[in-house]
Each structure stands twice: as C-alpha cells, then as structure tokens.
Amino acid sequence: MNTEIELELVVAAATEPATDVRLLELRSPDGAELPAWSAGAHIDLLLDDGLVRQYSLCGDPDDRSSWQVAVLRExxxxxxxxxxxxxxxxxxxxxxxxxxxxxxxxxxxxxxxxAGGIGITPILPMLASADAA
Structure with a gap:
C-alpha cells in the first residue's frame, strides 16, 4: 500500500461508542472510493500546527466509501x-x-x-478477516 498518498477527506460522522473514545468516519468530499486497505492498516491524520498522528483503521476493509478510526481521549x-x-x-x-x-x-x-481498550481497533478487522477465511 502506498504511504505517500495524501487525501483531502471530510468527517462524515463522529460518535462516542465508549467513554472517552471518538469514532470518526472519514469520506472523500466528492464520494470517490478511498484506497484499499487490509486488516491491521493505519493512516496518518494531519492535524493543526503540523501534528501528525497515526490511527488504526477499524472499519470494514471491503467498504471503500469510508475509513473509520477510533481515538481515545488522552x-x-x-x-x-x-x-x-x-x-x-x-x-x-x-x-x-x-x-x-x-x-x-x-x-x-x-x-x-x-487486545484491550483502544488497542482493539486494529484487531476488529482482523477478527472479521480471520472469520471470513
């Protein structure tokens, strides 16, 4: 998978599935498919003031319409x-x-x-992939 792809995305949904955890659903503003990924993958979010943070993708790898990341409030x-x-x-x-x-x-x-706590995020798609195999 190409690590040099930089995408302009939009927050399509933001929920709190657990205490102090924010789940973001990210989409392309024009509805284009996002790059493919596999269980265990992560992305970098480019935030304010030059902050770059890595988050595990935790949605369905077969759903190319969006990416999901869960972020624990630290x-x-x-x-x-x-x-x-x-x-x-x-x-x-x-x-x-x-x-x-x-x-x-x-x-x-x-x-x-x-896995435990927020560390479950990369494991969720792995469970689904292992179950499907």
Missing part, C-alpha cells in the same frame, strides 16, 4: 487526541496519508487474538 495529550475530540466535527475537512500496514494479518490455520 488526559496528557500532546495535541492529537485533544484535537480529534475538541475540534473535529461532522462536515470538517481533514487531511490523511496512507493507508499502510505494518501489522498485516498472516494466513494461519488458527489465531489467538488478545
């Missing part, structure tokens, strides 16, 4: 989670780079998944 945030929680709303533009995958799900006869 009380000691260096700016990324505070920006996502306090400044981004539906309709807001945002730049993203990626996707890229340094956490690829390797084919296997069986899997054991262990």
């Amino acid at each position: 009380p000691e945030s260096r700016g990324g989670s505070a920006h996502v929680h306090n400044k981004l709303g539906v309709g807001d533009p945002i730049k993203a780079r990626g996707p890229r995958n340094n956490f690829e799900l390797e084919p296997a006869a069986a899997y054991v998944f262990v």
Whole structure:
C-alpha cells in the first residue's frame, strides 16, 4: 500500500461508542472510493500546527466509501487526541496519508487474538478477516 498518498477527506460522522473514545468516519468530499486497505492498516491524520498522528483503521476493509478510526481521549495529550475530540466535527475537512500496514494479518490455520481498550481497533478487522477465511 502506498504511504505517500495524501487525501483531502471530510468527517462524515463522529460518535462516542465508549467513554472517552471518538469514532470518526472519514469520506472523500466528492464520494470517490478511498484506497484499499487490509486488516491491521493505519493512516496518518494531519492535524493543526503540523501534528501528525497515526490511527488504526477499524472499519470494514471491503467498504471503500469510508475509513473509520477510533481515538481515545488522552488526559496528557500532546495535541492529537485533544484535537480529534475538541475540534473535529461532522462536515470538517481533514487531511490523511496512507493507508499502510505494518501489522498485516498472516494466513494461519488458527489465531489467538488478545487486545484491550483502544488497542482493539486494529484487531476488529482482523477478527472479521480471520472469520471470513
């Protein structure tokens, strides 16, 4: 997957599926398909003041209409989670780079998944991929 792709996206939805977790659905403003990705992939969000933060994609890899990322509010945030929680709303533009995958799900006869808290985000699409296989 090409790590040099920089996209202008829009926040299509913003929800709170758990305490202090913000789930963003990102789409192309013109409705174009987004680049393909596989379970375990992440993107960079380019935020204010030159902040670049990596977030795991946690939606359906087969749905090319949007990307989903979940961001935990960090009380000691260096700016990324505070920006996502306090400044981004539906309709807001945002730049993203990626996707890229340094956490690829390797084919296997069986899997054991262990995750907790916000660390579940890259595991969710892996569970679905393993189940489909």
